[in-house]
Amino acid sequence: MNSTVRAIFFDRDGVVNFRLVDDYVRSPEQLVLIPDLFDALRKTRELGFLPILVTNQRGIARGLMSEEDLHTIHRLLQSELTRRGVPLFHAIYYCPHGPDDGCDCRKPEPGMLLRAAREHDIDLAHSWIIGDSYSDVEAGERAGCLTAWVGPGGGDIDPDLRGLTLTDVMKSIEADKRRRINEWIDTDRSDGRE
Numbered sequence: 001m002n003s004t005v006r007a008i009f010f011d012r013d014g015v016v017n018f019r020l021v022d023d024y025v026r027s028p029e030q031l032v033l034i035p036d037l038f039d040a041l042r043k044t045r046e047l048g049f050l051p052i053l054v055t056n057q058r059g060i061a062r063g064l065m066s067e068e069d070l071h072t073i074h075r076l077l078q079s080e081l082t083r084r085g086v087p088l089f090h091a092i093y094y095c096p097h098g099p100d101d102g103c104d105c106r107k108p109e110p111g112m113l114l115r116a117a118r119e120h121d122i123d124l125a126h127s128w129i130i131g132d133s134y135s136d137v138e139a140g141e142r143a144g145c146l147t148a149w150v151g152p153g154g155g156d157i158d159p160d161l162r163g164l165t166l167t168d169v170m171k172s173i174e175a176d177k178r179r180r181i182n183e184w185i186d187t188d189r190s191d192g193r194e
Ligand SMILES: [Mg+2]
Pocket: 011, 012, 013, 014, 015, 131, 132, 133
């Protein structure tokens, strides 16, 4: 059966909330959401994608925070979205491991995306990952997703699209979807004429 469920996977730090200099977001006070997020989540749902968070949280492996701390931060994130009246993340996946743990979930490993695809029956080939790190784009490519880079930098990699802000990226994803629909309609019409 071909799945028609599509997702946009959001990296967290630097995409959903501001990254901290030389620290991990370890407590709710440190979680400052990027204002573009609210419209991005609305647009995600409007375009028919499930918004899913996929985040490496090495601070847990380093003993700087507990999984319970992370759950508290994610509960706050979701309740802030509720308060703002915008769609919540449909699911949240995190990797608590460090680079030497040999897990299959720490991006650039594609494990979180593959697990999400299994659990939510997602069509990865028509889903996106939005990230601000090389490892996000790499994880997306290895999972067979479309990839979007947000922010400056990343000149040495080749995502499917890039934008300076989350709003720019969402506009491009919308344009890409329109283009694909139009191509599909054109193909359908030309088939009909034969
Ligand atoms: Mg990031």
